[in-house]
Amino acid sequence: MVNKEAAQVRLNPMNRRNGNEMNIPEFVSPKAAQIAQAFHRTFPDYHPTPLVGLPKLAAKLGIRQLLVKDESHRFGLNAFKVLGASYAMACYLCDRLKLPIEEADFAYLRSEEVKRQLGELTFVTATDGNHGRAVAWAAAQLGQRAVVYLPKGSASQRVEAIRQTGAHAHVINGSYDEAVRLSDQMARERGWQVIQDTAWEGYTDIPAWIMQGYTTMAAEAIQQIAEQFPEEAPTHLFLQAGVGSMAAAVLGHGVARNPSKYPFTIIVEPHAADCFYRSAAGDGRALPAMGDLRTIMAGLACGEPSPLAWEILRDYADAFASCPDSVAADGMRSLGLPVGDDQPIVSGESGAVGVGLLAALMQQEEWEDFRKTAKLDETSVVLCFSTEGDTDRESYERIVRHDAKIKGKA
Ligand SMILES: Cc1ncc(COP(=O)(O)O)c(C=O)c1O
Incomplete structure (x- = not known):
């Protein structure tokens, strides 16, 4: 029986880390990312979104550093898309x-x-x-x-x-x-x-360009880490997935840049739409998630993996996680109501679930074996992408302010 109240995590049996041949498409290569970023720079309001270090939250969770890319500042649109x-x-x-x-x-x-x-x-x-x-x-x-x-x-x-x-x-x-x-x-x-932003048979050019566009976010993060956190190269990457284009673009770009050394990567989904988590237990084919896909993580409520994304995530993700909505809500509160003098980050449901999962994995006893396997410990530097701000303000207020008051966090 699946416990609907707890996160589930599955190691990826198809992972080809350390495999001999690389199988990363050209549209997420360093060259492709350079072209996309050069185009984005021609927009009048372009500037890289902040990369924020949260050392106090990291210490509380028992890791060395937590880096969060805050996409609520993207072109004034409150999301990376x-x-x-x-x-x-x-x-x-x-x-x-x-x-x-x-x-x-x-x-x-x-x-x-x-x-x-x-x-x-x-x-x-x-x-x-x-x-x-x-x-x-x-x-x-x-x-x-x-x-x-x-x-x-x-x-x-x-x-x-x-x-x-x-x-x-x-x-x-x-x-x-x-x-x-x-x-x-x-x-x-x-x-x-x-x-x-998803591909299907005969429709791949546009979703591939969309993924290429997302590599700007990954390329910015890599540049910012080199400038702001030169001693803190990420060891772990938490990437949330709807159709998987964002996660596959970021991971694929990271693998293409450094095939022999890229972070241990966990793909994070809501229980209600955990198509990648399900696919990872199958025979290599992408499987859909069934049901009405109801979750507070609206951006991740997609039941069918994009085939372009699946090929990358199947080959290079290290683990897949399926999370209840409470994990996203915890992540929103951790980022919105920070520890000590950490900077607050306004992160919406689909943006915060990675941080919520990290907190659960680090703080709950049942994850001890997984922490060992994934080498998630006091030496870890975790990178998360808060891909949206408060895109549903009413829900944000309810979860972060109201629920936090009840839980005694605010
Ligand atoms: C805020 C946010 N984060 C993450 C995602 C997931 O992106 P993808 O569907 O490419 O997996 C979405 C998708 O809409 C989103 O809106």
Whole structure:
């Protein structure tokens, strides 16, 4: 029987760490990341998001250092996702213009000249909120239109945030995966272009560009660690997964840069949508998660792994974890209500679950054997990506302020 109240962790039996041949796709290579980051730098508001050290929380958990990349500062959008959508749209426009992306910049792609050549385009996507807002924002920045489908139950703050960019946002009576299928169908009927962060048969260019766009976040972290924490190279990496594109982009980029020495990597999912955790116990094929995918981790409520992501995570992740919502809530409180003079980080449900899992693994006795296997101890430097801020403010307030008061933490 699975204990729904506790996290489950499974070592990855398919891991090919120390294997002879590398199997990392070109779109997350150091060269690809350099091209993506060079493009992102041409956006007027680009700056790297902060990388924050939390030494007091690290000491409390019994590790050497905890580093958290705070994506709530990304382009004022409160989540990392825009890195993927903006880069994929730029690559799509360049493809249509027959222009190498290395020769394009933000100002040119939004120019009248490009509009004259390509006309008005409509980009369509399905989303839990963050990716849709990213597509809507990037389309508006590039002077194009966007239509966004959201699954049933999407937070009204997230729907409004999409509408505020001028995009059309529709909440459907179905799940995320159904919204993905609807956007594909509408694109075929109306001649729109799908910008989806997951791949399927015959649809891989855009999700690969999205993953390439995410490597900017990984590349920034690597640069910031070298500058700010030169003595604290991460030994462990906690990466949360929805369809897995973010985790696979970050891990794949890390492996491509240093195949013989990359951190022990744990992929973290909600119980309700733990498709990678399930797939890791299978025969090598990606398996879906069943059920209604209900979790407070809206950004991770995806039941089907992206095949592009699965190939990387299957080969290089060290472990997969499936977590109840309480783990994400604990992570939000640990980051939002810091220990001592650590800097507070506003981290939403899908952003904080990695820190929540780290705390459970370090503080609960039942994880002693796993800690030994994973070498999680006082010498460890853990890197987590807080991929969103308070994208659902009402829920954030309830979990961090109200629940913390009840638990006597605030
Ligand atoms: C805040 C946040 N974190 C993480 C993820 C997971 O990314 P992926 O779906 O690429 O696994 C998402 C996806 O929407 C998200 O919104």
